[in-house]
Amino acid sequence: MSDATYLYAVARDALPECPAGVADLPVRTIGREGLVAYVSTVPLEQFGEQALRRSLEDMDWLAETARAHHRVVDAVAAATPTAPVRLVTVYDDDGHVRDLLDRRGDDFLRVLARVSGRREWGVKAYADPAAGVGPGPGASGDGNGESCPGPSASGGGGAGRPGTAYLQRRRASLRGREQVRRQVLQRADHIHRALSELAAASYRHRAQDPRLSGRHDWMLLNGAYLVDEGRDAEFAEQAAALGGDGVEIRVTGPWAPYSFTVMEMG
Amino acid sequence: MDRMMGSGSAVRPAYAGSAANREPTNLGDILERVLDRGVVIAGDIRVNLLDIELLTIKLRLLIASVDTARELGIDWWEHDPWLSGRDRELVEENRRLRRRLSAIERRGEAIDGGDSTERYDRYRDHAERHGDVDV
Numbered sequence: 001m002s003d004a005t006y007l008y009a010v011a012r013d014a015l016p017e018c019p020a021g022v023a024d025l026p027v028r029t030i031g032r033e034g035l036v037a038y039v040s041t042v043p044l045e046q047f048g049e050q051a052l053r054r055s056l057e058d059m060d061w062l063a064e065t066a067r068a069h070h071r072v073v074d075a076v077a078a079a080t081p082t083a084p085v086r087l088v089t090v091y092d093d094d095g096h097v098r099d100l101l102d103r104r105g106d107d108f109l110r111v112l113a114r115v116s117g118r119r120e121w122g123v124k125a126y127a128d129p130a131a132g133v134g135p136g137p138g139a140s141g142d143g144n145g146e147s148c149p150g151p152s153a154s155g156g157g158g159a160g161r162p163g164t165a166y167l168q169r170r171r172a173s174l175r176g177r178e179q180v181r182r183q184v185l186q187r188a189d190h191i192h193r194a195l196s197e198l199a200a201a202s203y204r205h206r207a208q209d210p211r212l213s214g215r216h217d218w219m220l221l222n223g224a225y226l227v228d229e230g231r232d233a234e235f236a237e238q239a240a241a242l243g244g245d246g247v248e249i250r251v252t253g254p255w256a257p258y259s260f261t262v263m264e265m266g
Numbered sequence: 267m268d269r270m271m272g273s274g275s276a277v278r279p280a281y282a283g284s285a286a287n288r289e290p291t292n293l294g295d296i297l298e299r300v301l302d303r304g305v306v307i308a309g310d311i312r313v314n315l316l317d318i319e320l321l322t323i324k325l326r327l328l329i330a331s332v333d334t335a336r337e338l339g340i341d342w343w344e345h346d347p348w349l350s351g352r353d354r355e356l357v358e359e360n361r362r363l364r365r366r367l368s369a370i371e372r373r374g375e376a377i378d379g380g381d382s383t384e385r386y387d388r389y390r391d392h393a394e395r396h397g398d399v400d401v
Contacts, residue, residue: 084304090313258303
């Protein structure tokens, strides 16, 4: 046997058309009990275990394959509730995928119901380690109680002014690293809590490698938020408002609900 | 490594939002999702990411953030089976056991002349379920 079945995602509905998948192969669907699996027929010379051990070490191959996998997941998730499956999930044949849908159909339906009508947004917060980080715009007034001790920045907006930035750096060096660290953590907690309040679910991922993000500053928050479609604009506004005062906020998305379909099944 | 980072060139999401400060989808964001999130399927399967020794990839992608994380007081690597020494020992022990099992099975096959491949697969599955760390 020289072919296998590569699984991208399990979703509620079948799309009339789908972008090309891994290795530029066509994507098709396997339907079963109200669920649709998105798959490609892949050659085992490329997607067998031995081949993958080598290929996954090749960063170019990994990048191309990850993008192709994501492209399919993204297209499906834009149209129908979708549970993305992890990269390089390869079955012997279609029969095994049908069997999965039969056996774990209820689990998939439960997860799909949870993400239905919602989209994942990524929010990353960065701070320049050399500069100070204040409690954040409005933090002193919103009564959340996690504001930092001491005469911190006066309510945001000052990060862009050279004089203020200089004073923040100066203050940070005087305070010492421990205090900066504490402030950064408090600030990250504050941002995450505020965004979680607008989300149906939230997850705080590990901070990303600075080389991956192409940035040199600290990532103090790497959050994922499952947001009702009607609240997208409100969420984006809130995310932007939480920046400033030494912290830069970057929003990515909407994503397929990668962070909210994490489950292991046999 | 550098060539895959920072360029910011990328697949755009199929559906565009309107937030002013959104950035284009970069490869790092995609990788952390497709490698670490979503549904993991184990068991009755030909290949899955967990079978493949991703230590190098994971390390390359993530370990450099350890210093940053330490600065921030985050200790996720203590719980990451790929990165914590304790679990790596378990993984290594599991691998040794599988090799021994495989050798014993082959010897058994030679003795009784039967096809023990299927039996080995069952043992292997069992070993995976019970011996492998939960990732």
